[in-house]
Each structure stands twice: as structure tokens, then as C-alpha cells.
Amino acid sequence: MAIIGNALRQAFMPKHEYESLREEDKIWTRLQKPTLIGSIGTICIAIFVCTIISLKIVFPEDALKRPFCDDWRLQPLPLNAKGGGTGDSDLFPGAFYLTDQETIDYYWMVVFIPSAVIFLASVAYLVAGITVAYSAPNRHGCLKVVENNYCASKRGGVRCLSILNAVFAVIFGLLALFLGSSLLTLGSNCSLPLFWCYEIAAWGLVVLYGGTAFFLRRRAAIILDEGEFGSRTLGLEMSEANPLEVTPDVERCVNEGFKAWMGSSLLSSDEEDETELSRSASYNTHRKMGSISEYESSSLRLLTEPEEFNYCDNYDVRLIKLPIAFLFIAQALPEIKPTIQSYSDDSLLASTMAANYDYDEAPATYDDANRQDLGYDPNFVPDSVKSFVVHLYRHIREKNVYEIHQMYEISFQTLSERLFKDTPWPSVDAVAHYVDNDQVFCLLYREMWFRHLYARLSPTLKQRIDSWDNYCSLFQVVLHRVVNMQLPNQWLWDMVDEFVYQFQSFCQYRAKMKNKTEQEIALLRQFDQAWNVYGVLNYLQAFVEKSNIIQILEQEKEGLEQFTATDGYDYSGGSNVLKVLGYFSMVGLLRVHCLLGDYQTGLKCLLPIDISQQGVYTIVIGSHITTIYHYGFANLMMRRYVEAIREFNKMLLYIYKTKQYHHKSPQYEQILKKNEQMYALLAICLSLCPQTKLVEETVNSQLREKYGEKMARMQRYDDEAFAIYDELFSYACPKFITPSAPSFEEPLVNYNQDAYRLQLKLFLYEVKQQQLLSGVRTFLKVYSTISLGKLANYMEVDEPTLRLTFLFIFFSCLFVFGYSFSAQLEGVINDMDRIRLE
Numbered sequence: 001m002a003i004i005g006n007a008l009r010q011a012f013m014p015k016h017e018y019e020s021l022r023e024e025d026k027i028w029t030r031l032q033k034p035t036l037i038g039s040i041g042t043i044c045i046a047i048f049v050c051t052i053i054s055l056k057i058v059f060p061e062d063a064l065k066r067p068f069c070d071d072w073r074l075q076p077l078p079l080n081a082k083g084g085g086t087g088d089s090d091l092f093p094g095a096f097y098l099t100d101q102e103t104i105d106y107y108w109m110v111v112f113i114p115s116a117v118i119f120l121a122s123v124a125y126l127v128a129g130i131t132v133a134y135s136a137p138n139r140h141g142c143l144k145v146v147e148n149n150y151c152a153s154k155r156g157g158v159r160c161l162s163i164l165n166a167v168f169a170v171i172f173g174l175l176a177l178f179l180g181s182s183l184l185t186l187g188s189n190c191s192l193p194l195f196w197c198y199e200i201a202a203w204g205l206v207v208l209y210g211g212t213a214f215f216l217r218r219r220a221a222i223i224l225d226e227g228e229f230g231s232r233t234l235g236l237e238m239s240e241a242n243p244l245e246v247t248p249d250v251e252r253c254v255n256e257g258f259k260a261w262m263g264s265s266l267l268s269s270d271e272e273d274e275t276e277l278s279r280s281a282s283y284n285t286h287r288k289m290g291s292i293s294e295y296e297s298s299s300l301r302l303l304t305e306p307e308e309f310n311y312c313d314n315y316d317v318r319l320i321k322l323p324i325a326f327l328f329i330a331q332a333l334p335e336i337k338p339t340i341q342s343y344s345d346d347s348l349l350a351s352t353m354a355a356n357y358d359y360d361e362a363p364a365t366y367d368d369a370n371r372q373d374l375g376y377d378p379n380f381v382p383d384s385v386k387s388f389v390v391h392l393y394r395h396i397r398e399k400n401v402y403e404i405h406q407m408y409e410i411s412f413q414t415l416s417e418r419l420f421k422d423t424p425w426p427s428v429d430a431v432a433h434y435v436d437n438d439q440v441f442c443l444l445y446r447e448m449w450f451r452h453l454y455a456r457l458s459p460t461l462k463q464r465i466d467s468w469d470n471y472c473s474l475f476q477v478v479l480h481r482v483v484n485m486q487l488p489n490q491w492l493w494d495m496v497d498e499f500v501y502q503f504q505s506f507c508q509y510r511a512k513m514k515n516k517t518e519q520e521i522a523l524l525r526q527f528d529q530a531w532n533v534y535g536v537l538n539y540l541q542a543f544v545e546k547s548n549i550i551q552i553l554e555q556e557k558e559g560l561e562q563f564t565a566t567d568g569y570d571y572s573g574g575s576n577v578l579k580v581l582g583y584f585s586m587v588g589l590l591r592v593h594c595l596l597g598d599y600q601t602g603l604k605c606l607l608p609i610d611i612s613q614q615g616v617y618t619i620v621i622g623s624h625i626t627t628i629y630h631y632g633f634a635n636l637m638m639r640r641y642v643e644a645i646r647e648f649n650k651m652l653l654y655i656y657k658t659k660q661y662h663h664k665s666p667q668y669e670q671i672l673k674k675n676e677q678m679y680a681l682l683a684i685c686l687s688l689c690p691q692t693k694l695v696e697e698t699v700n701s702q703l704r705e706k707y708g709e710k711m712a713r714m715q716r717y718d719d720e721a722f723a724i725y726d727e728l729f730s731y732a733c734p735k736f737i738t739p740s741a742p743s744f745e746e747p748l749v750n751y752n753q754d755a756y757r758l759q760l761k762l763f764l765y766e767v768k769q770q771q772l773l774s775g776v777r778t779f780l781k782v783y784s785t786i787s788l789g790k791l792a793n794y795m796e797v798d799e800p801t802l803r804l805t806f807l808f809i810f811f812s813c814l815f816v817f818g819y820s821f822s823a824q825l826e827g828v829i830n831d832m833d834r835i836r837l838e
Helices: 002-011 015-020 027-058 100-135 141-145 156-184 191-222 248-262 274-283 294-300 325-332 368-374 383-398 401-419 428-435 439-456 461-480 489-511 518-526 533-546 549-557 577-596 599-605 621-637 641-662 668-688 697-714 719-732 754-782 788-795 799-812 821-826
Strands: none
Touching (some): 100 141, 141 156, 156 191, 383 439, 401 439, 428 439, 439 489, 461 518, 489 621, 533 577, 577 599, 599 621, 621 668, 621 754, 641 697, 697 719, 754 788
16 A cells, blocks of 8 residues: 555656656656566466467367357358359358368468477577566676677677567567468468467567567666676677687777767767867967877867867856955966866876976875775776776767666666775776777766765875866866767766865865874965865856856746756757756855855855746755755845745655655765754744744654754753754754865964854854843733833843844844845845834
């Protein structure tokens, strides 16, 4: 009953919510295998029964009485125009009819035996195909039936098995059409039952073979073969492989053939000329490495000519509310242009934001001690990783968003858990030649490499700087060149989310100066522009402006665009990367400004997105939660408690209804953590502004269960209440950062908690004001008119203190009216004329 209830809930679930569910959390995914097994069993039983019936007709117990061969049709009355009863009694005079025995012989020799021979020859491929498709994404031993010299590529075994099943499905379909229909022309009593028996059996086999081929084709991308031929990732699916060792020359020839077969790269436009190379070479004249390597030559052809666009000249920092912002930008970002660097031993295309970035004297990307202890070899690439890289690269070239999403969400996580739980992935140098040294793909691979490193290991300072360089290179490619590819929204959101997270992590790491070694301090001095706050804000703002996402969302309101309806994808053959990155960058700007304590600017950055409506940000669960969490927290800190309560309530109700569908997601723990933090923030909001009518009963019951006792004590506004406010705020607030670099001339101290202490102090000061306001509210409910001295006497405070309290009420009453979000940001001063201070 629970499954039926979930199925009905998902059937009436909005499209964006259903599509945001992981595949394994969808009821259809859970019922898919049992349904398919039941269907296969039903078809097999029908085929078996029809075969038995036909054999009973061919070999009856009584030759004079064959089953199902009686003619129950109404016979026409014989009409003899000549009289005498000697006329021809056949329905069609002169027609040739076979006897029952002759029909049986024809069926046995011409129809049944050839069909049975073909079935016996192909049943092994059918059983193997069903078994492999059922066990996906795990590799099954049944693939060995097709692992030969003609199916030698990594996914070739699955693809070859799919093709064979499709061929046999076509064969049985043709047999059903021609041999089956020939039985109807024989005209005997056994023709019709034999026809139906053969047709049901033949078309049942067509369904089995065709369905197996279809599911094998769908599963081929996520089945990572590890068989004898697993290491031959030559790129051709059905090419004949040499059983001997593949030499580099042979592999190079096959790669060239693959390029010719696949055509020009689909990661970018096809405009290729020599001027691109010379222009790219000119970009590198200010670098120590002035020549373009073989890697650069092969990767530059995948990108169109760079636009005449200077990053810092076109994107200012209008959102940074500092008087000397432009001066700092000029110092921090002296020159940022599209730059291509060749591979070095430890970094990929390090296009940096400062010309003085030099890694010759920096430590290794993965320190030698850890490498030796964990047995990590960055140049060793397992066969499954080769397959993953080759097929992910192919799907990106083909713009196959579905397969990209499957490999990114499932295969990458599976391989990370199975092979790289405590070590990084292979280095980009080790896998680059499997993808033709494609620059864009290598940047994407390295972005995932660093994300895995941050999630499972503790990155070194050098690795943090390398990650910043990689983001700079990747973002400059997206901003300055026409990157012609489609990526899943989940990947693009993770890119922005990880970019902000690593910025936050670096600021926290840099602020802990007390235990830094001399080598780390030297690196911080040398790479002082790495993860610079202006650079981070500038990149996010650049995505917003370059993508024209604000104009696109405005045109969508007028019905001129279909950005939300298409989930941000471009179905006309273009790219969704820049537009969706620009969209998610607005959420990233909100998050960064909340970390900096500039809540009003953060809300202004989110202004183009109407959070009261469904949008692209709701498709990805991580984006949805991050947006509402920071939006609600910003409203809380700006004393707009009603708006914060309303949004926290909607988000908590959504998580309550859908969290069971994300229990297998890698983000499940983060979802639960944000869920608990939002309950704590909701408890704070309701304690400061009791608006229980805005909270759903389900959310309210959960809130009372978690914080009911604490909320009751928070109403007393004593020292114990302030301690609870401190506890909940410290638990639920973001990890505030101090973006400024340390002063190396002064004694080194830790200042990573300074921003948090400042925000906590401001919050508790606001809470403390509520202590006097609560007493004022009590007496104002009793008296319509009361003198200030009398009220001060009742409250046991002096009159000047009470007067200051009313002045605080006057200046802090910025209530929010209207439905427009822009009007909410401005605020309206409430009319205080009715309160006279006598």
C-alpha cells in the first residue's frame, strides 16, 4: 500500500518536482524491474503454451481428431443451379485446397523447424541480453558470449549484444509476416489455429528481442565493462581489434580514424583556422612558457575564436559597496585575458588571475608522503576510469544530456566510492590522451577532480590555489569563447556551489594564521590574489551580465522566452552552459553576500528570480534549499520576520514531503543538515515575531517536537533565553568569512571567528531590544492612553530609558508592504503619530 500511495503522490506531483527526484527514488524505477520480469514471464508463458498447442496439433493422440481443428464456422448452403445435387460444393470453385495432413506437413517442415533452428541459435543472446540489462550498471559475466575480436571496445560488448538482439527481432518479425500469413492460404481446418499459435509465438519473440535490444541500448552508457577487452578504449564500437598489444602508433592511427569518423568536435563551433593559433600564441607572450605545446594545438581547434572582450574592462564591481572597490580591483586584477598554457607536471592550463603566478617552486599537487602511504599513483588509470572518461567525453560531444547526467550522478559517484574513497582520481595528464587532449573536457574533469578532493580529503594550500586557477581557466573559456555543449543543470549548479564553497573554505583556512608554517606563509604572500573576494564576485557578476539572464527572465514574463519551460536547455542546438551558469550565479551572489554580512545587496542580486513561483532553481534540490535558506536568513537579519517565516515554512514542508526520495543521494546528509538549520531559524523567527498562522500544521508539529521547550523559554528574555538564542543562531547561521588578507607584518593570530562574533553580537543586540519591547506591548494592550512617567514606573525603568525604547521602536519599524519584491527591499515607515511621548 505504501508503494501505491507513493505512486499516486508522484502521479499528481508537479513536473519540476518529479524531475528533480533521483531515478532510483522514482516509483517507476522501483517498479521497473518487477514489472519487466512479470511482462517477460507472461510473454514466455504465452510462447510456451502456443508452442505446445501447435505440437499437439502436429502430433495428435488421435490422427482423425486433431485439437482445435474442427471447423465451427457456418457453412454456406450448396446451391446447384443445374439441379441434381452434383454441383461443386466449394466456396470458391476451382480453388486449390490442402488436406489437414498436408497442412500439418507444411507447417512442420516449412514453418516450425526453420523458426526453431533460428530460435535455438539466438536464445543464448536473448538470455544474455536480459541478464545484462537486468544487472546494469554492474557488469555481468554473460557479456562473455559476445566478447570477441569484433566487440573489443569498452562498451562494445553491450552494444554488440544489443545489435544482435535487434537483428533477431527483425528476423522473427519477417517470419511472422510472411510464413504466418502463408498458413491462411492453405484453406484447411488446421490453418487457422496453427496461424494464431505461430503468430503469438513469433510476435512474442519479437517483443522479447526488441525490448532486450532497447534496454541494452539505454544501459550501455552506465555498464562499465571490466573484461578481457576492457582496456582497449579505441573509440570505435564494432572495430576489429588486434589480439596483440596495442602500440602507441596503432592507437594514434585509430584515434585519427575516430576523429575523421566523428567529425569536428561538438564541444564548440567548427570554425578552425590558423589565425586562432597565432592569436592564442600572442596571448602567452607575457608568460614564461611562450610556446604552444602539442596539447594546446589539439585543444584549440575545439573552440571558436575568442571574442574581443576584456573581463575587467567590461565587468565592474557595482555590487561591492566599498568606496575604493575600483582601486582594489585594479590592483587585484591587473590583466585578465583568455590565456592558454601548456600542460605542466602538476597543473592543467593554469590561466591565472595574476601574471606573477609561478608554480615552479610550489610543492607537488599531492604530497609525496600521502602518495606513498596510500599507494596513490596519479598516472595509473584503471580500466573503468578509462571507460568513464571516454564515454563521458563522447556524450558531451554528442550533447546527450541524459547520458551525461547518468554518468555524472551515478557512475562518477560509484567509481569514487569503489576506487577512490581515500585517494584522488587519476591526474588530468594521465587521462588527457584518451579524450584527444581536449581543453574544455580536461577543465571539466579537473573541476570534478578538485571537488572529489575537497569532499573526501583535506586539500593542501597548493591544491586550493590550483583549484582557483582551474576555475579561472574554465570560467574564462565559458565567458570569452563560444562553448557549444549542453550540460545537466545539476552539474552546472554544483559548479557554482562548489566555487562559492571553496572560496568560503579558503577564507576560513587563510584566517587561521597561528599555526601556519613558513612555507605556507610564503605561498600566501606569493599568491595573494588567489580566491580574492573581488575576483569571486566579479566572476559571478560576469556570468549574470554576459548571459543576459536578467533580460531573458524579463522577456519570459512577457511570453517572449521559454527559459523556465525548457528547464534552461536549448533545444535548437545551442548551448545552455552560459545561461544556466548566469542564472545560478545570482544564487551564488546571494550566498557570498550573506557570508560577508551584506544582506540587502544579496537580496538585490536575487531580485530577477521570482521565488514565489517555480523556476529553474527549484529543479535541482541543492539549489532550491540553498536559495531559500540564504533568502530566509537575510530576511531574518533585516528584521523581516514574516517573509522569513513564510519561505522557511514552504521549504520545510517541501523537504518533509520529498526527503524520502533523496535518501540515496550524495546530498542527503546536506539536505538533512539544512533542514535542521531552517527549523532552528524558524524557531528564532517565531519567538521574535509570533505568526503561527503562517506555519503549516505538519511543520508546526515538527517544530514543537524539536524546539517547543526552548521556544517557551525564549519568550522570557532572561539570561537563559539569550543563551538559547545564542545556541540556535550559532548552529543555524552560515559560516561567515573575513575576506581580507592577513597582515604579515603584525604578529600572526587567528581571526576566522571575527565575522561570526560580529554577526552574533548584532543579532543578540536585536534580541535584547525585544526584552523591553515585550513589556511595552503588554501595557499598550491594557491602556489606550498612558503617560510616559506612569508607564516607566510600571515597568520599573527610568523615563529616559523608556523614551529611548520608543525611539528605537520608531526607527526600527520598517514594515514590509506590497507584493513586489523591489518594494519589499525599500520598506515603508509605519505611522507612529498615534503614540505621543508625554
